[in-house]
Amino acid sequence: MADSAPRPPLARFEGVSKRFGEVTAVNDVTLDILEGEFFALLGPSGCGKTTLMRLLAGFEAPDGGRVSLGGQDLAGTPPHRRPVNMMFQSYALFPHLDVAGNIAFGLRQEGLGRAAIAARVEEMLALVQLTGLGRRRPDQLSGGQRQRVALARALAKRPRMLLLDEPMAALDRKLREETRFELKALQARLGTTFLIVTHDQEEAMSLADRIAVMREGAIEQVAPPAEIYEAPASRYVAGFLGEVNLFEAAVTGTEGGLVKLAGAACPAGFLAQAPDAPPPGTTVWLAVRPEKMVLAQDPPAAAAPNTLAGEVRDIGYTGDWSTYVVALEGDSTLRVARANASRHVQRPIVRGDKVWASFAPDAAVVLTR
Structure with a gap:
C-alpha cells in the first residue's frame, strides 16, 4: 500500500460459516479487509474462497456468523443494494450490446440521466x-479488451469495493503478466478496495497488499506477500506458495541464538534461526526455498551443518533460472535454484554429478505444523 498509516476495516467476516448439504464450504472464518487495500483470497479449487466472496456480494447467505461492510450488517440486503460490484471470470458481457452499452447497463438500471x-x-x-x-461489439474485441470492458462496467457504478473472481483466467500468460501491472496501477489510482479470488500464486503475490491463504474452508494465514513467502505459518502455506524443501528434524538444543536440530537428511545436523524455538525433543520441519540454497561441486572441508550430499538427477532450464533436482540418500530429493546471471559457466553442473547443497541458518524457517 502507498502509506503505512492504519486503515479501518471496510469488510468484516465474523465467525462466518456456509454449508451446502453435508459439505462445509466456509468454516468459522473471521477476517478483516481494510479500506483502500488490494486483498487476495488464495487457495486451490474447493477451498471456499469463491464462496466467501459470494457471501460478501450477497449471492449466498451465511449459515452462521456476520458479514458487514462499512460497519453495516449485510444480512438481508440484496446484491443490488450492496455497495460492491463483481467482475465475473467469464466477463458476462452482453453480446447484443456494444462496449458503451455494456458499460452503461448498470447505470441505466439505476435511472441515471442520459448525459x-x-x-x-x-x-x-x-x-x-x-x-x-x-x-464495437464484444466479438470484435481481443480477450484482453473484453476483460477491460468487464472491468469498466464493474467500476462504472463507483462501488466501495470491487470483487474480482479469477479475472485473468481466460488470458494467455504474457497478457496476464501485462494486465497485472495495469490492474495494480488502476487500483492505486482509484483508491477503491479490490478483493480478488485466485488460485494463481504469482497473481496474488504481484497484486495484493495482503493475502489470505485458504484451505478446506478455513484461513491458514493472512499477511503481506513477502511475509507469507518468507515466513509461512505452516507446511501447507510453504508448499502452496512456490517451491520449498522440507526437512523433518528434532530439536536438540540451542547454540548462540540458533536452534540445533537432528535430521536424517543431514548427518552433521541443522542450525536455524528460531526466536521462539520449541523445547528439545519436539519434531519440526525446516522449510528452505530452492533459491536460498547453494550448490557446490566440491565437498566441504569438514562435516558442516545444513550441508546435504546428493547427485543431480535432473535440471530444468527456464532462461533466467536453472532448477536442479538433487537426489539424496534414500528416496528423498531437494531442489536448488540458481540464477543464470552469466552467459558462461566454467564448470557446468550436469546430470549425474555429485554435489553438496547447503544453506545459511537464516534461510530456514522452523515450522511446527
Whole structure:
C-alpha cells in the first residue's frame, strides 16, 4: 500500500460459516479487509474462497456468523443494494450490446440521466484505455479488451469495493503478466478496495497488499506477500506458495541464538534461526526455498551443518533460472535454484554429478505444523 498509516476495516467476516448439504464450504472464518487495500483470497479449487466472496456480494447467505461492510450488517440486503460490484471470470458481457452499452447497463438500471451516463462511459473508457472503441461489439474485441470492458462496467457504478473472481483466467500468460501491472496501477489510482479470488500464486503475490491463504474452508494465514513467502505459518502455506524443501528434524538444543536440530537428511545436523524455538525433543520441519540454497561441486572441508550430499538427477532450464533436482540418500530429493546471471559457466553442473547443497541458518524457517 502507498502509506503505512492504519486503515479501518471496510469488510468484516465474523465467525462466518456456509454449508451446502453435508459439505462445509466456509468454516468459522473471521477476517478483516481494510479500506483502500488490494486483498487476495488464495487457495486451490474447493477451498471456499469463491464462496466467501459470494457471501460478501450477497449471492449466498451465511449459515452462521456476520458479514458487514462499512460497519453495516449485510444480512438481508440484496446484491443490488450492496455497495460492491463483481467482475465475473467469464466477463458476462452482453453480446447484443456494444462496449458503451455494456458499460452503461448498470447505470441505466439505476435511472441515471442520459448525459450523466454518457460522461461516465467516456470516463470509464479512458480509465481502461479503450477510448474510441465504444461502438464495437464484444466479438470484435481481443480477450484482453473484453476483460477491460468487464472491468469498466464493474467500476462504472463507483462501488466501495470491487470483487474480482479469477479475472485473468481466460488470458494467455504474457497478457496476464501485462494486465497485472495495469490492474495494480488502476487500483492505486482509484483508491477503491479490490478483493480478488485466485488460485494463481504469482497473481496474488504481484497484486495484493495482503493475502489470505485458504484451505478446506478455513484461513491458514493472512499477511503481506513477502511475509507469507518468507515466513509461512505452516507446511501447507510453504508448499502452496512456490517451491520449498522440507526437512523433518528434532530439536536438540540451542547454540548462540540458533536452534540445533537432528535430521536424517543431514548427518552433521541443522542450525536455524528460531526466536521462539520449541523445547528439545519436539519434531519440526525446516522449510528452505530452492533459491536460498547453494550448490557446490566440491565437498566441504569438514562435516558442516545444513550441508546435504546428493547427485543431480535432473535440471530444468527456464532462461533466467536453472532448477536442479538433487537426489539424496534414500528416496528423498531437494531442489536448488540458481540464477543464470552469466552467459558462461566454467564448470557446468550436469546430470549425474555429485554435489553438496547447503544453506545459511537464516534461510530456514522452523515450522511446527
